[in-house]
Amino acid sequence: MARVRCWQVDAFTDRPFSGNPAAVCWLDEPVPDDWMQAVAAEMNLSETAFVRPKGDQLGLRWFTPTVEVDLCGHATLATAHALWSNNLVSQERPLEFQTRSGVLTCKRDGELIELDFPALPSTGAIADTTILSALGLKQCAHFGRTRFDSLVVVDSPDIVRSLSPDFARLRAVNTRGVIVTALSDDPKFDFISRFFAPAVGVDEDPVCGSAHCCLAPYWGGVLGKSSLMAYQASARGGGLRLKVAGDRVKLGGQAVTVWQGELLC
Incomplete structure (x- = not known):
């Protein structure tokens, strides 16, 4: 397998070693599900995100050390931060992620990154x-x-x-x-x-x-x-x-x- 670029990002915080850590892996091509699960177990963080180009959008999936999940906010925030910080995507427009929970968008709002997620009322x-x-x-x-x-x-x-x-x-x-x-x-x-x-x-x-x-x-x-x-x-x-x-x-x-x-x- 080709080398895969990755980052660990602390999300929902403005200082390291606080907030929620997530690993972010940039994929140039599809990879097996069991490989992603093994990487997430190796990272041993609450979530590891896997992102890859998918047409005009980006495919995004999230794994805990044991299972794939349908929705994750902090790893999505971490992914947007990593992609923008490393100039892997355009700095000029919002990001659109294809996920198990539909298309999720992220945009810059001053010093913040704002995620547009579905409400989950109780x-x-x-x-x-x-x-x-x-x-x-x-x-x-x-x-x-x-x-x-x-x-x-x-x-x-x-x-x-x-x-x-x-x-x-x-x-x-x-x-x-x-x-x-x-x-x-x-x-x-x-x-x-x-x-x-x-x-x-x-x-x-x-x-x-x-x-x-x-x-x-x-x-x-x-x-x-x-x-x-x-x-x-x-x-x-x-x-x-x-x-x-x-x-x-x-x-x-x-x-x-x-x-x-x-x-x-």
């Missing part, structure tokens, strides 16, 4: 006691479900920050991941959250863009706002600017390249 549901117990919670203020995840709203940001889930029990739950969220006690942000996805090989995702496709319409409805600021309160931490636009969510964030190199096999 529907209210009876609280799953297995999930609550695995989180160490006896109750929650609201429980909901999206196409991918379960949503748990709690009364205090301190609860969100102090969670220490039982990942083995969460791994057995029939959901991609669990979003836990509360209103923020920091005036710079409207709400905070954490995201746990052991079922797809990621115990805690440091900053999850696709989770905010649920969080933005939820908190937008609660607060009566279409523009929000969010903070994901993982150990690394990261911030997002969110805009709710009908059935779309615009995710804004920065990114920093940490290393670059080549895959040799």
Whole structure:
């Protein structure tokens, strides 16, 4: 196999070693799925993105260390940052990615990169006691479900920050991941959250863009706002600017390249 250019990018942050790291691999031609999965396992990050030219657009796929996923925000942001930073695509127009979730676009907006993603609104549901117990919670203020995840709203940001889930029990739950969220006690942000996805090989995702496709319409409805600021309160931490636009969510964030190199096999 020819050498494959790759980068590790910290997304949804303006400084290295924070936000959410993703590997980005630039492909000149199609490669086998099992090779991409093996590379993602080798990288051992929450997501590895594989991007290649595909007509006037770009094909984009995302893999955790164990599975391919349908939607990933931080690795899409990382990919746009890597391609623009290395002059692999035009600096003058938005990027269009063909993905499992349809065509996703990215554009520059000042210092931010803005992603145009589908909204993933939650529907209210009876609280799953297995999930609550695995989180160490006896109750929650609201429980909901999206196409991918379960949503748990709690009364205090301190609860969100102090969670220490039982990942083995969460791994057995029939959901991609669990979003836990509360209103923020920091005036710079409207709400905070954490995201746990052991079922797809990621115990805690440091900053999850696709989770905010649920969080933005939820908190937008609660607060009566279409523009929000969010903070994901993982150990690394990261911030997002969110805009709710009908059935779309615009995710804004920065990114920093940490290393670059080549895959040799």
